Amino acid sequence: MGRNPVTWLGSPTFPDAARRSLGDTQLRGNLRKATTTIRGKRESAVAELDDWEQLRRAGEAVKDDVLANLDTYLERLESAVTERGGVVHWARDAEEANRIVLDLVKQENADEVVKVKSMATAEIGLNEALADGGVNAIETDLAEVIVQLGDDRPSHILVPAIHRNRAEIKEIFAQMPEPPDSDDPRALAEAARTYLRRKFLSAKVAISGANFGVADTGSIVVVESEGNGRMCLTLPETLITVMGVEKVLPRWQDLEVFLQLLPRSSTAERMNPYTSIWSGVTPGDGPQKFHLVLLDNGRTSTLADEVGRQALRCIRCSACLNVCPVYERTGGQAYGSVYPGPIGAILAPQLAGDLHDEQAASLPYASSLCGACYEVCPVRINIPEVLTHLRAEVVEAKGKRTPEAMAMSAAAWVFGSRRRYEAAQKAGSLTRLLARGGNLSSLPWPGSKWTDTRDAPVVPKESLRSWWRRNRG
Amino acid sequence: MASARDEILGRIRAVDRPVSPQVPRDYQRQRHADDPVALLAERIADYQATVHRAATRELPYRIAERLDGRGTIVAPPDVPGEWRVPGVSWLSDDPPLGVSDLEEAAGVLSGCAVAIAETGTIVLDAGRAQGRRVLTLVPDYHLCVVHADQIVVSVPEAIERLDPAGPLTFISGPSATSDIELDRVEGVHGPRTLEVLLVH
Numbered sequence A: 001m002g003r004n005p006v007t008w009l010g011s012p013t014f015p016d017a018a019r020r021s022l023g024d025t026q027l028r029g030n031l032r033k034a035t036t037t038i039r040g041k042r043e044s045a046v047a048e049l050d051d052w053e054q055l056r057r058a059g060e061a062v063k064d065d066v067l068a069n070l071d072t073y074l075e076r077l078e079s080a081v082t083e084r085g086g087v088v089h090w091a092r093d094a095e096e097a098n099r100i101v102l103d104l105v106k107q108e109n110a111d112e113v114v115k116v117k118s119m120a121t122a123e124i125g126l127n128e129a130l131a132d133g134g135v136n137a138i139e140t141d142l143a144e145v146i147v148q149l150g151d152d153r154p155s156h157i158l159v160p161a162i163h164r165n166r167a168e169i170k171e172i173f174a175q176m177p178e179p180p181d182s183d184d185p186r187a188l189a190e191a192a193r194t195y196l197r198r199k200f201l202s203a204k205v206a207i208s209g210a211n212f213g214v215a216d217t218g219s220i221v222v223v224e225s226e227g228n229g230r231m232c233l234t235l236p237e238t239l240i241t242v243m244g245v246e247k248v249l250p251r252w253q254d255l256e257v258f259l260q261l262l263p264r265s266s267t268a269e270r271m272n273p274y275t276s277i278w279s280g281v282t283p284g285d286g287p288q289k290f291h292l293v294l295l296d297n298g299r300t301s302t303l304a305d306e307v308g309r310q311a312l313r314c315i316r317c318s319a320c321l322n323v324c325p326v327y328e329r330t331g332g333q334a335y336g337s338v339y340p341g342p343i344g345a346i347l348a349p350q351l352a353g354d355l356h357d358e359q360a361a362s363l364p365y366a367s368s369l370c371g372a373c374y375e376v377c378p379v380r381i382n383i384p385e386v387l388t389h390l391r392a393e394v395v396e397a398k399g400k401r402t403p404e405a406m407a408m409s410a411a412a413w414v415f416g417s418r419r420r421y422e423a424a425q426k427a428g429s430l431t432r433l434l435a436r437g438g439n440l441s442s443l444p445w446p447g448s449k450w451t452d453t454r455d456a457p458v459v460p461k462e463s464l465r466s467w468w469r470r471n472r473g
Numbered sequence B: 001m002a003s004a005r006d007e008i009l010g011r012i013r014a015v016d017r018p019v020s021p022q023v024p025r026d027y028q029r030q031r032h033a034d035d036p037v038a039l040l041a042e043r044i045a046d047y048q049a050t051v052h053r054a055a056t057r058e059l060p061y062r063i064a065e066r067l068d069g070r071g072t073i074v075a076p077p078d079v080p081g082e083w084r085v086p087g088v089s090w091l092s093d094d095p096p097l098g099v100s101d102l103e104e105a106a107g108v109l110s111g112c113a114v115a116i117a118e119t120g121t122i123v124l125d126a127g128r129a130q131g132r133r134v135l136t137l138v139p140d141y142h143l144c145v146v147h148a149d150q151i152v153v154s155v156p157e158a159i160e161r162l163d164p165a166g167p168l169t170f171i172s173g174p175s176a177t178s179d180i181e182l183d184r185v186e187g188v189h190g191p192r193t194l195e196v197l198l199v200h
């Protein structure tokens, strides 16, 4: 078995990466703007439903039921999909999933495929594997196009190019045959439409992920905004869907919970523009060949961890990213994984399954334990609890604390209370604190241990306190 | 060597798993709205789609009004005869149209299966007057007829009404993206103009 690509090979540990991105004021500006907007919108979208808490508890319970009976529901899903003309494949890890997909694409004699944004395929590095096999994978989600054409990495679950502002996007799109003539979002969207239209109409094979797969009915659900999903799910002759095993839902009825929780938590809308649901193959309508690849890649070992398994309830809404003070300051790429932010800090190391890997082991420290993520999570994942649990495991795995782990413990500890923020603020700024080079001698242990390297201090643009007050009221 | 399937299922079965919880269904499965038609109209309009009302007997007239001067309009083979108003160049999906025909058409007229007032959502199930999914996807303009008895208030009511067997498409406003600075911009790949005719 090869290395799990859920974390990016060669990524620096979180504190090192965070130190770098904290110096990038453009990045921080872009992120602050975007996350502030979405935070406010999410709150009003959620406030509209007076049964939000009941929905969250139902969502949590349905997902726990899934985890408790995962084998049963997967077998049920398999037979329902098969009955309706689909073919189900099982993949133990990224390598196996990539091989299955590549073989299926080759069977169709295709050298180009269109893709709907999917976390599972990003997690397994499918595009790279297809490229190695001579197949060009074309991302069709606007944000993914920005990432792909910018030769960049994603930094957010829902909006992988959240770190880019409109002016930067216009520059990236300049390489399109028909580049946008302004940085107005409408013009940028229009350019993407023109760029992708021919690709959609000529593609023979599409690849998607799945937000949900209903065991009872074999229904696969893809939630999206732009219509690129509908294009991929409708036009090509062959559709290959890669779905993490934990995405299965027991009953059709369960969708009534998740189709309320997901849109309001992710794009902060009453409903996202498009949701497609299909079951196997529909004669004369849409793809006439359908393959479902059920992916483990670290999920069953995560399931074995009593505390950590709740991360498998995640519906990838990204609400926890948008409220996270650490994410907002460091950006998503600092996490070195397709899963950044609070969910990434607990999911990526568990899927990677190797706490001796310095980078993966540093992720559970990428948090202040402030609890905002738990409050917004639509399936009530107690992220702080899992973080604490994983930190203990990291310590156990290593036998001793590494400087990185120590550095992050210190950051986490300082983030942990208002009083300590203020102390840290007196001693320097948060930015300097994370920069490891600040003068922290006035801080009590463990902050005082965090002085092992001497980097040029990053000059703060704004004190943490005023930032905190302004953003969290 | 065990198959991947057996191995994954085996790994799951080897785990000491929690007992499965009872799912609390104390959220609102039905919601009340004084005027579901008005609520639907308001919520659809929030997505920058246009909503027009029509009494049953004036529907053909309203359809003609919307489609006047637009050019070729695609129709699923089973749209009611009176919807195919004169003065419009109709393109029926019988025999099935090619994608290039759909590309060239100015728009599409369809019915729907269910509409959800609270979220401003129209659901197509490929049933009567809706046709294949591609018909309502490729043309840039979509006129959708919604009858009052197809409207429910909440998402749970819609899920209950829908048949999971058919391919379903939930449509809430015209295609849009939030990918640029997390702000909603209308009009990417799906129909950029969505108009809804509410018949009551």
Ligand code: SF4
Pocket (backbone or CB within 6 Å): A265, A313, A314, A315, A316, A317, A318, A319, A320, A321, A343, A373, A376, A377, A378, A379, A380, A381
């Ligand atoms: S952990 Fe919760 S809040 Fe974060 S992405 Fe997953 S479901 Fe959303």
